[in-house]
Amino acid sequence: MIIKKLPSLVAALVIAQLSYAKDYTNHLALTHAPIGVMGDHTHNKGEWMFSYRYMDMSMDGLRRGTNDLQTAQALQDFMLVPVKMDMQMQMLGVMYAPTERITLMGMLNHQKNDMLLETRMGNRFTTSSEGMGDSKLGTLISLKKWNNNYLHANLGISLPTGSINVRDVTPMGPNTLLPYPMRIGSGTYDLSLGLTWNQYHETYSLGAQLMSTLRTGENDQDYRLGHENKLNFWAAKSLNNSWSLSARLEAKNRQSIKGSDPRLMMAANMTPTANADFTGGDFAHLSIGLTHVSNVKNWTNGHRLAIEFSQPVLQNLAGTQMKLENSFTIGWQKAF
Numbered sequence: 001m002i003i004k005k006l007p008s009l010v011a012a013l014v015i016a017q018l019s020y021a022k023d024y025t026n027h028l029a030l031t032h033a034p035i036g037v038m039g040d041h042t043h044n045k046g047e048w049m050f051s052y053r054y055m056d057m058s059m060d061g062l063r064r065g066t067n068d069l070q071t072a073q074a075l076q077d078f079m080l081v082p083v084k085m086d087m088q089m090q091m092l093g094v095m096y097a098p099t100e101r102i103t104l105m106g107m108l109n110h111q112k113n114d115m116l117l118e119t120r121m122g123n124r125f126t127t128s129s130e131g132m133g134d135s136k137l138g139t140l141i142s143l144k145k146w147n148n149n150y151l152h153a154n155l156g157i158s159l160p161t162g163s164i165n166v167r168d169v170t171p172m173g174p175n176t177l178l179p180y181p182m183r184i185g186s187g188t189y190d191l192s193l194g195l196t197w198n199q200y201h202e203t204y205s206l207g208a209q210l211m212s213t214l215r216t217g218e219n220d221q222d223y224r225l226g227h228e229n230k231l232n233f234w235a236a237k238s239l240n241n242s243w244s245l246s247a248r249l250e251a252k253n254r255q256s257i258k259g260s261d262p263r264l265m266m267a268a269n270m271t272p273t274a275n276a277d278f279t280g281g282d283f284a285h286l287s288i289g290l291t292h293v294s295n296v297k298n299w300t301n302g303h304r305l306a307i308e309f310s311q312p313v314l315q316n317l318a319g320t321q322m323k324l325e326n327s328f329t330i331g332w333q334k335a336f
């Protein structure tokens with residue numbers, strides 16, 4: 001229903017933008033959210049922004065529901081279990097505001113996954129996958145401003161440019177199809193719908209973002225990833241004109257995969273990573289970030305550098321899954 005109404009909603013907002021003007025008085029280190037948040041800010045008409053982000057996520061050990069599981073325990077139920085995993089993602093983004101109300105976004109990413117596994121026999125081996133991930137296009141629409149509050153809508157689509165057919169050498173064979181957590185793409189067109197609120201003050205800023213990712217249809221291997229809902233709250237405090245410190249709380253629900261890849265049918269009983277039912281969960285993460293902006297007198301010449309560390313405070317996983325240890329994001333942003 002919402003999807004059918006989108007074109008007319010967008011059209012109405014395009015018309016409404018004629019009477020809208022932003023009035024940011026400063027572009028200090030405070031006017032962007034912590035680097036781990038996407039689509040947090042809009043731009044002034046005619047402004048471009050380029051960004052690069054590097055994200056590293058470490059997973060260590062297993063968990064079933066909210067209970068940690070030793071490798072040996074898990075090997076009573078499975079022939080093969082993951083021990084550790086590392087995901088490295090590089091994201092290249094561009095933003096452009098054709099009007100005061102509309103900011104367009106595009107993002108390409110590259111992903112590398114490494115997993116260490118252990119067999120019931122006690123042998124360990126690693127698998128890796130690497131490639132271009134799903135590409136994203138988005139529109140941010142300024143909805144409302146009042147006093148120092150700004151509200152915008154996030155509309156996005158993710159294109160299935162990432163592979164769901166990653167393979168590597170394993171003890172099972174020289175060209176084994178890798179299971180769900182090692183795959184780079186979703187294989188489907190995914191829609192994202194969100195709402196972002198920012199409040200800017202002289203020495204601090206607050207923000208919140210609600211974001212849903214909806215998968216459409218199923219991919220050519222008869223499954224789709226689970227829908228996601230994510231809620232973020234953040235606060236940033238300036239230390240001086242060019243540095244700010246931030247704290248962020250993220251709550252996320254991810255549904256499990258719907259359908260299953262028929263090629264993993266045999267493997268699903270042998271290893272938890274091949275079981276489509278073991279992919280959802282509820283998560284809460286706490287993050288601490290630091291942002292630096294150079295040359296604050298003239299924002300358009302300013303480079304923004306930011307880093308953010310995240311730690312899980314809650315993980316309730318569907319079935320047996322790897323558990324998140326921590327993650328960090330480093331980013332560079334520059335507007336023109």
Ligand SMILES: [Cu+2]
Nearest residue numbers: 041043049095
């Ligand atoms: Cu931007």
